[in-house]
Amino acid sequence: MHQPDPELAAVCRPVATARGLPNAHYTDPATHAREAERLFFAGWAGLGVAADLPAPGDAVPVDFLGVPLVMLRGRDGRLRVFQNICRHRGMVLVAEPRNIPGALRCPYHSWCYGLDGRLVATPHVGGPGMNLHDAIDRAALGLIEVRSHIWRDIVWINLSGDAPEFETAMAPALAHLAEFEAPLHHGGADSRFTLEVACNWKLAVENYCESYHLPWVHPGLNSYSRLEDHYDILAPGHFSGQGTRAYRPAGAGAFPDFAGLAPRWDAAADYLALYPNVLVGVHRDHAFVILLLPQGPERVREEVHLYYATPDTDPAARAANAALWKTVFEEDIAVVEGMQRGRNAPGFDGGRFSPAMDAATHCFHAWAAARLAG
Amino acid sequence: MSAADLDTALHGAAARGDAAALVGLYLQAAAGSAGLQAVAGGEGRAAFFLTQALICALEAGDPRAAALRARLRAMGREA
Numbered sequence A: 001m002h003q004p005d006p007e008l009a010a011v012c013r014p015v016a017t018a019r020g021l022p023n024a025h026y027t028d029p030a031t032h033a034r035e036a037e038r039l040f041f042a043g044w045a046g047l048g049v050a051a052d053l054p055a056p057g058d059a060v061p062v063d064f065l066g067v068p069l070v071m072l073r074g075r076d077g078r079l080r081v082f083q084n085i086c087r088h089r090g091m092v093l094v095a096e097p098r099n100i101p102g103a104l105r106c107p108y109h110s111w112c113y114g115l116d117g118r119l120v121a122t123p124h125v126g127g128p129g130m131n132l133h134d135a136i137d138r139a140a141l142g143l144i145e146v147r148s149h150i151w152r153d154i155v156w157i158n159l160s161g162d163a164p165e166f167e168t169a170m171a172p173a174l175a176h177l178a179e180f181e182a183p184l185h186h187g188g189a190d191s192r193f194t195l196e197v198a199c200n201w202k203l204a205v206e207n208y209c210e211s212y213h214l215p216w217v218h219p220g221l222n223s224y225s226r227l228e229d230h231y232d233i234l235a236p237g238h239f240s241g242q243g244t245r246a247y248r249p250a251g252a253g254a255f256p257d258f259a260g261l262a263p264r265w266d267a268a269a270d271y272l273a274l275y276p277n278v279l280v281g282v283h284r285d286h287a288f289v290i291l292l293l294p295q296g297p298e299r300v301r302e303e304v305h306l307y308y309a310t311p312d313t314d315p316a317a318r319a320a321n322a323a324l325w326k327t328v329f330e331e332d333i334a335v336v337e338g339m340q341r342g343r344n345a346p347g348f349d350g351g352r353f354s355p356a357m358d359a360a361t362h363c364f365h366a367w368a369a370a371r372l373a374g
Numbered sequence B: 001m002s003a004a005d006l007d008t009a010l011h012g013a014a015a016r017g018d019a020a021a022l023v024g025l026y027l028q029a030a031a032g033s034a035g036l037q038a039v040a041g042g043e044g045r046a047a048f049f050l051t052q053a054l055i056c057a058l059e060a061g062d063p064r065a066a067a068l069r070a071r072l073r074a075m076g077r078e079a
């Protein structure tokens, strides 16, 4: 019979008495593999952004917790996600982001796939100059498609294929951000950057969730986003984060507002961690997303993208806004990497939460622990 | 073009990643082999080069792919 894990049970206690996840969840490859299955593959997770594939034929490979995947923009304009491997001998198909002018050719024996995944050529498979063989049924050997859905330009995937429909599984997040459904325009090359951080992916989520650290880690940010102006956002089992009631528009009003926002957004901004790995920020005049792509238990790649309400915003203002956020996110690196090193202290009990300040972090831990238990 | 020249040109086009040239060169190689059709294996040799041309054309989105596929299909060697 299954024995409940006492360490995970301690995480799920009320915030005042709960402990954080123990060290193994930050350092141990086997625990990381379990998290990949339970926290990433079983539900919907972020893989990339559609803005990275603007044209038909665009292909972007992504290592998704060790699973080789590829995003492809078809001739029909649809973006699809596939396992990035050939059905012949399992060769990886796309090594680098690129545009594919025709068919996707395997670099090994040149089986060719359409961008919709169909197997369209099997050269010499029946011997030299004979491209057919009874044993090779092309219709059954297309690329293996991964369930995907695009929302807020984010390419979401459900690798296991058996999670509830996106709209059902993500209903609380969709509802929370319903006012921000206006079209998003990626700011382009000046509005994306990547940070490689030496910490477990969860530390990036935990740090993003809470405002407790703002006065100490972001003294500049705090001057216009004071701790007292912040509130918790808690949707147990789905997302958590924080918001501010004292947001002032970026670039002193350089960017037009998203249409259809209620007056409260004149001075408010929300920062949500959509479990497991998508961090979003929404403001009246811009939004951003941070995709967390774990690179093993002790490294994470943070891919940051900024969005605006119109396609023609001022480039200098955009660059300044991206630089501001980059500074903020870089200020967080020292603390998340410090917490990662801290997880090598034997017997660290997972730490404690401030019931007043850490509810959003605990909400995330409780979600993870509940999914990992049993 | 001699067989040796064709071989050199194929290597050059492959090294440059010049798909259009590769299609043309493989077509030439196929035409050269087609003359051997009376010889045992001549058709197979032509089909081999036509297949090489087809794959290069498919990958590059070269419009010659459709005709190449049709030729190989007529030979019972492609779907």
Ligand code: FES
Residues within 6 Å of the ligand: A086, A087, A088, A089, A090, A091, A106, A107, A108, A109, A110, A111
């Ligand atoms: S492994 Fe792809 S064609 Fe052989």
Ligand SMILES: [Fe+2]
Residues within 6 Å of the ligand: A207, A208, A213, A217, A218, A328, A332
């Ligand atoms: Fe921070």
